[in-house]
Amino acid sequence: MEKPSLKETSFATNMNSSHKRETVCVFGTGDFGRSLGNKMFQCGYSVVFGSRNPGLSGLRPQGIEVLSYAEAAQRSDLIIIAIHREHYNFLTELAEKLQGKILVDISNNLKINQYPESNAEYLAELVPGAKIVKAFNTISAWALQSGTLDASRQVFVCGDDKESKQRVMDIARTLGFTPMDQGSLKAAREIENYPLQLFPMWKFPLYLSAALCIFYFVYCLLREVIYPYVHEGKDNTFFLAISIPNRIFPGLALNLLALVYLPGIIAAILQLYRGTKYSHFPNWLDHWMLCRKQLGLIALAFAFLHVMYTLVIPIRYYVRWRLSSRVINQIKTNNTDPFNTTNAWLSDCYVALGILGFFLFVLLGITSLPSVSNTVNWREFRFIQSKLGYLTLILCTTHTLVYGGKRFLSPSILRWHLPSVYVLSLIIPCTVLVLKFILVMPCFDQPLTRIRQGWERKSRVSKKAQLGNGNTEV
Amino acid sequence: MEKPSLKETSFATNMNSSHKRETVCVFGTGDFGRSLGNKMFQCGYSVVFGSRNPGLSGLRPQGIEVLSYAEAAQRSDLIIIAIHREHYNFLTELAEKLQGKILVDISNNLKINQYPESNAEYLAELVPGAKIVKAFNTISAWALQSGTLDASRQVFVCGDDKESKQRVMDIARTLGFTPMDQGSLKAAREIENYPLQLFPMWKFPLYLSAALCIFYFVYCLLREVIYPYVHEGKDNTFFLAISIPNRIFPGLALNLLALVYLPGIIAAILQLYRGTKYSHFPNWLDHWMLCRKQLGLIALAFAFLHVMYTLVIPIRYYVRWRLSSRVINQIKTNNTDPFNTTNAWLSDCYVALGILGFFLFVLLGITSLPSVSNTVNWREFRFIQSKLGYLTLILCTTHTLVYGGKRFLSPSILRWHLPSVYVLSLIIPCTVLVLKFILVMPCFDQPLTRIRQGWERKSRVSKKAQLGNGNTEV
Amino acid sequence: MEKPSLKETSFATNMNSSHKRETVCVFGTGDFGRSLGNKMFQCGYSVVFGSRNPGLSGLRPQGIEVLSYAEAAQRSDLIIIAIHREHYNFLTELAEKLQGKILVDISNNLKINQYPESNAEYLAELVPGAKIVKAFNTISAWALQSGTLDASRQVFVCGDDKESKQRVMDIARTLGFTPMDQGSLKAAREIENYPLQLFPMWKFPLYLSAALCIFYFVYCLLREVIYPYVHEGKDNTFFLAISIPNRIFPGLALNLLALVYLPGIIAAILQLYRGTKYSHFPNWLDHWMLCRKQLGLIALAFAFLHVMYTLVIPIRYYVRWRLSSRVINQIKTNNTDPFNTTNAWLSDCYVALGILGFFLFVLLGITSLPSVSNTVNWREFRFIQSKLGYLTLILCTTHTLVYGGKRFLSPSILRWHLPSVYVLSLIIPCTVLVLKFILVMPCFDQPLTRIRQGWERKSRVSKKAQLGNGNTEV
Secondary structure (H helix, E strand, O other): OOHHHHHHHHHHHHOOOOOOOOEEEEEOOOHHHHHHHHHHHHOOOEEEEEEOOOOOOOOOOOOOEEEEHHHHHHHOOEEEEOOOHHHHHHHHHHOOOOOOOEEEEOOOOOOOOOOOOOHHHHHHHHOOOOEEEEOOOOOOHHHHHHOOOOOOOEEEEEEOOHHHHHHHHHHHHHOOOEEEEOOOHHHHHHHHHHHHOOOHHHHHHHHHHHHHHHHHHHHHHHHHHHHHHHHHOOOOHHHHOOOOHHHHHHHHHHHHHHHHHHHHHHHHHHHHHHOOOOOOOOHHHHHHHHOHHHHHHHHHHHHHHHHHHHHOHHHOHHHHHHHHHHHHHHHHOOOOOOOOHHHHHHHHHHHHHHHHHHHHHHHHHHHOOHHHHOOOOHHHHHHHHHHHHHHHHHHHHHHHHHHHHHHOOOHHHOEOOEOOHHHHHOHHHHHHHHHHHHHOOHHHHHHHHHHHOOOOOOOHHHHHHHHHOOOOOO | OOHHHHHHHHHHHHOOOOOOOOEEEEEOOOHHHHHHHHHHHHOOOEEEEEOOOOOOOOOOOOOOEEEOHHHHHHHOOEEEEOOOHHHHHHHHOOOOOOOOOEEEEOOOOOOOOOOOOOHHHHHHHHOOOOEEEEOOOOOOHHHHHHOOOOOOOEEEEEEOOHHHHHHHHHHHHHOOOEEEEOOOHHHHHHHHHHHHOOOHHHHHHHHHHHHHHHHHHHHHHHHHHHHHHHHHOOOOHHHHOOOOHHHHHHHHHHHHHHHHHHHHHHHHHHHHHHOOOOOOOOHHHHHHHHOHHHHHHHHHHHHHHHHHHHHOHHHOHHHHHHHHHHHHHHHHOOOOOOOOHHHHHHHHHHHHHHHHHHHHHHHHHHHOOHHHHOOOOHHHHHHHHHHHHHHHHHHHHHHHHHHHHHHOOOHHHOEOOEOOHHHHHOHHHHHHHHHHHHHOOHHHHHHHHHHHOOOOOOOHHHHHHHHHHOOOOO | OOHHHHHHHHHHHHOOOOOOOOEEEEEOOOHHHHHHHHHHHHOOOEEEEEEOOOOOOOOOOOOOEEEEHHHHHHHOOEEEEOOOHHHHHHHHHHOOOOOOOEEEEOOOOOOOOOOOOOHHHHHHHHOOOOEEEEOOOOOOHHHHHHOOOOOOOEEEEEEOOHHHHHHHHHHHHHOOOEEEEOOOHHHHHHHHHHHHOOOHHHHHHHHHHHHHHHHHHHHHHHHHHHHHHHHHOOOOHHHHOOOOHHHHHHHHHHHHHHHHHHHHHHHHHHHHHHOOOOOOOOHHHHHHHHOHHHHHHHHHHHHHHHHHHHHOHHHOHHHHHHHHHHHHHHHHOOOOOOOOHHHHHHHHHHHHHHHHHHHHHHHHHHHOOHHHHOOOOHHHHHHHHHHHHHHHHHHHHHHHHHHHHHHOOOHHHOEOOEOOHHHHHOHHHHHHHHHHHHHOOHHHHHHHHHHHOOOOOOOHHHHHHHHHHOOOOO
8 A cells, every 4th residue: 555655756756767767559549548658658668659740749758759640650569549430530541550559458448349340450450560469458547547447457369460569568567567468459349348237147136135125024024024014003114114125135045046056056956957167048047147156245235234233232222222121111010020031042042153154254255365265276266166056055044044944934923925025035045955955965976076086977088088188187 | 274384384395396496695694684684595596695694693494504705706797785774884885786786675774764864765776787676675574484474465566676676576476475566776765664654644544533432421421421410419430341331432433434424525516616636635635535434443343332332231230229119119109111112213223323334334344354355346435335225324313312202402402502412412413414415406416426537627638638539447 | 356347357358369289179068178178278278178078067157168088089189187086988089089188187075085096197097098197186166256265375286297287387377377396297186175175274273272272271270260169169260251351362372472482492412312313203393393383373372462461451340349349448447558669560561561462573574574584585584584583482481470469379379279370371481491492502403503504423424415515504
């Protein structure tokens, strides 16, 4: 966090340094072009701007020249095109001068898939003799100017010419970024869409939890607010603030956690059925598998809210009033409640199970932090995410079961034939646990393990390959 | 975390390996020189020490030679100067032999800005024919010896000769560090100050919160302890442990959170007023902007403490005693409090708002972890820090407003004309929210957006450049 | 998190790209061989498989050839051996064709130290003319296939030939991994054991806490459940769920935290006694020092559980029943408890100290996250882990002392002559704090500081070296 000040000063002092520098040319003196040019200048590159009005551009740093496009292009074999796609066509006139040069396309669009082809491919069509590299489009002008790189440092690079790509990746590294090779220029489309995306992997998990949330909310509203109002004339609307959320959140957390493990079970069943791991899963399953981390983190968020809503219970006016009125009643009726050991057991057990479940849940969340998961090896990662994950699911499911306790399916708990929310929320986790229990039985586990090691049922070729060459990965 | 053992063994076994090695020379056999030399030896370099008393130095690893300075210098073109700055002058005698060699200055000082010029620049003056590179000064001997690199792995490198710098950066990378190019040798001064700094970016936020904390503490002491003692003779001193901190902390958290967003608003107003984003902000504003993350994290710390202090309320002896004495009073006076739905609403609402605000606050804190913020793109980062941040501020401010509830400005709550602390702590957040509300109105938002895209009011040059070249960054 | 989709698409589109590619040969078409081959193909390499049955292998991606081993070997000077160690012997027949080529051993074993020599060294014996590099064994086929690299991205590389190692490290980097140079081929043994390890650094801390946990559990069982049952016939078994864990956990947390700082104190005493820091510590102390982070994190986990178990106290049926029965008793006996200011002070103080201790503990935990500890310099890291750590220990110890309060050693608290658990758990932390207090006194601190800067008592050689060359590190 201390680097900003350090860097800014060093940039400033760097300007007069005298060692021989590589020259980079930037076409366009707009905001991003200037920021990138200045940054490269500060990092030791000699920078030349190309502009339509070279005389007019009020660039501040001394030592940076602004020339016409044609002149600037002659100074360097690497030209950064900091110009909007709509103005690219003037480059056709310069095509001859750009022959064999590396053109770096840094442009972004305003919408996802705005044009039929990516900007970089369009540039390649306009200047066929140049080597096009796509890069830097995920970096913001502000990040370049302020020197603080709190957001992503990743520069996605793609291009058909390997050496040009290497040159651009070297520049990115010198500027303090992390270049990521994304392959050929065809990848430019994806790279151009990337900065326009807003949490794409979170969309499905968020929509799913929103839908579940609304369903549970309406359900609770019926049971806890409308039913008492209709049948007993009670005004329970204030339940909307805490009581009802605290029924929705644990249900959601439990269901979403179970939905993290369900796709793995479906995949295992599919693999067992197909007898191979080399056929593709259906798309929805693939997408679901890739969203598991996000689903789990949303489940953790709801579990956290559930914990907080539970811990504030004794502070609530409603709860305090109810407790004291109960004491007053006992005295008035002179009828003291005796201590009930079973109740003490049940109450303590479901609380303890909940705490342990939440503790493991938090542990899973912490190990999913990128910097933590990078320090564990593959075996450890699987141990945490699979073994500890299922233990968490078991603890949380038992927590809910014990919470239900004696009154679980007693008909007195039904209102308009609707059971409590926690009964509903047990359906998915119990299904997942039962299926998992079946799958870990040796008769299913053994063939599955072999399939996952590359073995294929009914496939002569692969069997031979397996016998002959074997693989090294367990 | 498992790497230490792995590495140490591999280092040990490495000593007998026979492949051709690059030779590095280390001047000085002090603690750091030895540690660095051994580490390079373990990582496959051939190491030669230069010493004043080559015969006497009891270096353990076999295979490392200790020679006189002059002899050692001839073995390698890269010499690490592991000597205190005060003893540099002997190098002038060797100046001829050091001609054209790379000298790596790894020295630190005892105080910030101890000498007029940096040690590396001083070395460059003494040995004008050598290529000076500053590096490794942020690494500790202990970290090199133990092989555990829990502290920073960043090696800041600067120097005027690009190739020499590259050589040193390669060595740093081989030793398992992350080299950071900091530009020309002029940056050495900053790099030498760096390991002497203790959370420089945290100083202003910490002093500010300490000052606010003391102010609120004295204020609360007056209202909650001295006033009751003077007027009612009550001994409320035990409030000092929990009750008063739990009034100070939420106030601080709310104010500091608001102060995170205030500089952004001031900057926006300045930009609107000046009509350009290219003039520099005043220094205090720049510094404030750079401290926002730290301010936010301190606010989160206070919010966390507030949550903990609130959740323990029902465990406190004082609260238990008050609740039971209230029940006993109701029975004695035979005057049962009726249930008040408005109170239930207010109590549940402010608790729920507080929980949601804290939840978002924790989310903001998690996304400010470097490894998390590195995985989001710029649009996502801004979404979290700006949208979610303001939502947090709104929730926390409303939480405080609802907490005040009916008694907000009723004169009965004033003691010595002083309102409650929460009333004071609402001033800054409400101001920020009102200003932000004004700024998001289209009449201000539209010009501001254009200015931030590089547009400049009243500037012919830039306008043309904008029209002609445009920039690619939104 | 959004990268998977991005990458997969770019991989797909990459296949038709036309630029000249480096050719890599893979021996073996098993699961891992195929995954690695496909991944390299997607990242721009030209890939040739060598197989015993070249005609049969049903490889999907077009553009990848499958040849016989001999033919495939001629296509590239870099061959990845994706074959089980047991089948290596066929390579002796090809020895001539593999002369001078780089062979990359990616194999793993099923058990730690399964064979007398590492697989890579065995390969080097079989094909003496080849340059053997060990790499990629820590990567899983699944990670290669799915493109999601949530687990470790580190590829440990070792080998005797520096250039070959560099080639392999370049490939690893291109595939998106982080290559880590581990030295000569002798390190292969450790690298092969690495993916078989399951949290090796956590073993000792976990066993230690399990042993302590069992001891405390039996102790509590005796005092809290069996004693009341024998002497008063009370059934307190439900204490097993919450009450007893909430006595064990804080004791464990406090003891483990103290055990984090004990080895440092022992090391300081040893260094003072020996008068040098250059002699090795005993092995048990070395191992203990390396486990401190893990010990601290386990202590934090127990502290977290203690906090949760404490916060749910007012929700427990048992506690609610006891509180209301106490109120009922007061009314029945018409004997109201007066408010006791000392009790209020003690209760509030121990709660406040506990909260502050836990807060600092969480802070220590956060700064031990790899991505956070990488951003602080060495001085800051030591400040947090040492100063803040001791402050945490002091706060938590005081918390326990105040919790004991008046009844600390009153004989009435003894049951079967056993004091409460918290008395036991204070022994280690108090010892550590007393020893630390002695060590920071100048008469011990000054020589210790000098020793840690490299000074040696009674050693003529080092003293001279120290005087002559000095070191640069404080």
